[in-house]
Amino acid sequence: MNYLEIENQFYILATSSFADSRTSVIKYGESFGVFDKFGDIHQVGKGTQGLYHQGTRFLSKLQLMIENQRPLMLSSHLSEDNHVSIVDLTNPDYENKEGEIVQHGSIHIQRSKFLWMGVCYEKISFSNFDLQESFFSLSIEFEGDFSDIFEVRGTPRINKGIRFADEIKENTVILKYKGLDDIVRSTHLKFLPQPEEIQENTVKYIVSLKPKERFHLEIAVAFDIDGDLPEIKTYDKALKEIKEESERIRTTTTDLYTSNEHFNEWISRSKSDLITMITKTKEGPYPYAGIPWYSTPFGRDGIITAFECLWLEPEVSKGVLKYLARTQATETNDFQDAEPGKILHEKRGGEMAELGEIPFKLYYGTIDATPLFIVLAGAYYERTGDDETIKELWPNIEKALGWINEYGDIDGDGFVEYATRSSKGLVNQGWKDSHDSIFYSSGELAKAPIALCEVQAYVYEAKLRAGQIAKALGYDEKAIRLLAEADLLKEKFNELFWSEDKETYVLALDGDKKPCNVLTSNAGHCLFSGIATLERAKKVGKSLLSEKMFSGWGVRTLANDERRYNPMSYHNGSIWPHDNAMIAHGFSRYGLKNGVEKVMTAVFETSLYVENQRLPELFCGFERRRGENWTAYPVACSPQAWAVASVFLLLQSSLGLTIKAKEKTLSFYKPTLPLFLSDITIRNLKINDHSIALQIRRIGNEITITLINKDVDLKIEIFG
Numbered sequence: 001m002n003y004l005e006i007e008n009q010f011y012i013l014a015t016s017s018f019a020d021s022r023t024s025v026i027k028y029g030e031s032f033g034v035f036d037k038f039g040d041i042h043q044v045g046k047g048t049q050g051l052y053h054q055g056t057r058f059l060s061k062l063q064l065m066i067e068n069q070r071p072l073m074l075s076s077h078l079s080e081d082n083h084v085s086i087v088d089l090t091n092p093d094y095e096n097k098e099g100e101i102v103q104h105g106s107i108h109i110q111r112s113k114f115l116w117m118g119v120c121y122e123k124i125s126f127s128n129f130d131l132q133e134s135f136f137s138l139s140i141e142f143e144g145d146f147s148d149i150f151e152v153r154g155t156p157r158i159n160k161g162i163r164f165a166d167e168i169k170e171n172t173v174i175l176k177y178k179g180l181d182d183i184v185r186s187t188h189l190k191f192l193p194q195p196e197e198i199q200e201n202t203v204k205y206i207v208s209l210k211p212k213e214r215f216h217l218e219i220a221v222a223f224d225i226d227g228d229l230p231e232i233k234t235y236d237k238a239l240k241e242i243k244e245e246s247e248r249i250r251t252t253t254t255d256l257y258t259s260n261e262h263f264n265e266w267i268s269r270s271k272s273d274l275i276t277m278i279t280k281t282k283e284g285p286y287p288y289a290g291i292p293w294y295s296t297p298f299g300r301d302g303i304i305t306a307f308e309c310l311w312l313e314p315e316v317s318k319g320v321l322k323y324l325a326r327t328q329a330t331e332t333n334d335f336q337d338a339e340p341g342k343i344l345h346e347k348r349g350g351e352m353a354e355l356g357e358i359p360f361k362l363y364y365g366t367i368d369a370t371p372l373f374i375v376l377a378g379a380y381y382e383r384t385g386d387d388e389t390i391k392e393l394w395p396n397i398e399k400a401l402g403w404i405n406e407y408g409d410i411d412g413d414g415f416v417e418y419a420t421r422s423s424k425g426l427v428n429q430g431w432k433d434s435h436d437s438i439f440y441s442s443g444e445l446a447k448a449p450i451a452l453c454e455v456q457a458y459v460y461e462a463k464l465r466a467g468q469i470a471k472a473l474g475y476d477e478k479a480i481r482l483l484a485e486a487d488l489l490k491e492k493f494n495e496l497f498w499s500e501d502k503e504t505y506v507l508a509l510d511g512d513k514k515p516c517n518v519l520t521s522n523a524g525h526c527l528f529s530g531i532a533t534l535e536r537a538k539k540v541g542k543s544l545l546s547e548k549m550f551s552g553w554g555v556r557t558l559a560n561d562e563r564r565y566n567p568m569s570y571h572n573g574s575i576w577p578h579d580n581a582m583i584a585h586g587f588s589r590y591g592l593k594n595g596v597e598k599v600m601t602a603v604f605e606t607s608l609y610v611e612n613q614r615l616p617e618l619f620c621g622f623e624r625r626r627g628e629n630w631t632a633y634p635v636a637c638s639p640q641a642w643a644v645a646s647v648f649l650l651l652q653s654s655l656g657l658t659i660k661a662k663e664k665t666l667s668f669y670k671p672t673l674p675l676f677l678s679d680i681t682i683r684n685l686k687i688n689d690h691s692i693a694l695q696i697r698r699i700g701n702e703i704t705i706t707l708i709n710k711d712v713d714l715k716i717e718i719f720g
Helices: 149-153 235-252 261-277 299-308 314-326 351-355 369-384 387-408 453-472 476-496 522-529 534-544 577-589 593-607 646-655
Strands: 002-006 009-013 024-028 031-035 050-053 056-059 061-066 072-078 085-090 107-116 119-128 134-143 167-169 172-178 184-192 197-199 202-209 214-225 255-258 278-281 284-287 657-660 665-669 679-687 690-699 702-707 715-719
Touching: 024 072, 024 085, 024 107, 024 261, 031 107, 050 214, 056 149, 056 184, 056 214, 061 107, 107 235, 119 202, 119 235, 134 172, 202 214, 235 261, 255 261, 261 278, 261 593, 261 646, 278 314, 284 299, 284 314, 299 314, 299 369, 299 577, 299 646, 314 369, 314 387, 369 387, 369 453, 369 657, 387 453, 453 476, 453 522, 522 534, 522 577, 534 577, 577 593, 577 646, 593 646, 702 715
Parallel strands: 665 715
Antiparallel strands: 002 009, 024 031, 031 050, 050 056, 061 134, 072 085, 085 107, 107 119, 119 214, 134 202, 167 172, 172 184, 184 214, 197 202, 255 679, 278 284, 657 665, 679 690, 690 702
């Protein structure tokens, strides 16, 4: 990766793609690892592989060698629960001490590794399947560059801290670095059994194995920040603990099973990936955005991911809301693009954030996280009826509303706009935050302040949701005022944002209220939030499913006849799973179920061509061609939280499902199932104090919904 500053954007230049480097990823909490398919950390050029913790790469090389050669690859995969990376290797041909050739395939090598509580554990097992005793040398090479993740991405640094000489203590090697922030970061590598020899950056073993005999080597890599060294356990004890946690999570979360095994596998992988991406915070679970670049809290990503799985797992929404309430801005800070009441864009650890070389230690340069915070709070309250939490959040909701009215509306025209004030902040601050993502039909980039169409939609729904909460809490006057403001915004929005010639909502209005009259997926978010009229929603749906926008793999971010269309761009023609899920939810809201089925089918069929059925952050928007695969985007994060959670929102949209805990109802609006599904069984769905089991079947053109545990005090309503 190389760095290029474009309009102050932290842009990632690709010298090689994740698609062709075939990396394996593991994550737990604040740590993640990116390995090659051999299980090594092996840098090619300016690579991304490594073990990272709190924004710093603590290990930049870890390479296994047998007789000074790399082993031969057999296979590589993740365990079903997504925690353990398993690699099967074998020996290359080598000459033993008697001068005889030991043929490849004589020794089986299995590498298993996982992350747990600030430590990466690895067990390497060697099994001799030769008919005679085998002797071989074994070495493990390692390095720690302690690069900030933004350095790895390509951001140049003139000065760095001090890299101390490595310390060797029996079977432990300590790599140590003191940053310019005066924080000492250390990597502790512990080897069991003790190596025969420890040289600079290398440990060595001499192994002798009788036929069918096995040898086990354990490596623990612990991340130490300023002397806070985590406990290093044995591999087996740590594995037992992570398996117990995984089993506890799986048995206490909602279970989905359908008539389609491939769809079941997609659900299972998505559930495992979502569990992986969720990190425990003091406020509760928070889905970190994506690996490798975004393994940290993002406001917008966390909110949307929580919304996607809200009907299944409301505790995620509770954790997100509480975390974002705690980190809500309280003062104006131009460098951080912060203003009172604004919701976080992202939070970063690492040396560069600590020093202020980047503004992301706490950065607020997002225009949509604040209204979406209110939307999620309202949706969470409807889903759970959790009075205690919503009362606790109400002051934060009021502050967010205050930001919308006082700071968000820069020019006082009733719309919410953005214009960055940070010298190192993001120029574009919607979800399409590339420097070139907001433009006029001529292709010329739009001038700030910019009012995005989807942001007005989010504000509209935020005021509706806040009004509903205010009424429930007894603030009747505030409720009336908020609902009236929402109605006024809807009227004005439909007057100024509609494009008659393209039959869609324009992408944005610039600072002079000149429209960015281009056909984009952003208009689908106006359906998601309900600001569109029914007549116009139908027209938007038709445009989004036209050949200009719909590739066969999903809805593109930009129509293929627009000036800046490029199917290989980040935001101007690519396809994003979460974007498609939100569009499908909008279709469902307006009863456009044929659109839901078309989008859901396309995204599902895309998953069938993806390794492990793990949908990446995005992929290229080329037209689907018979007998050919989808096209990967070179530096897409995978897993990415809002991408893996998209399956749950797609399924909810198909069913038209709304859960209202206070009213003890499950409402289904025009429920349907795509042709590849004939039935769904939902178990352990938590509503109030009950665990619900449902069966949904398609018989001909009819959908039947059966409550399996009939003793539960719950009402099922079907509309449309």
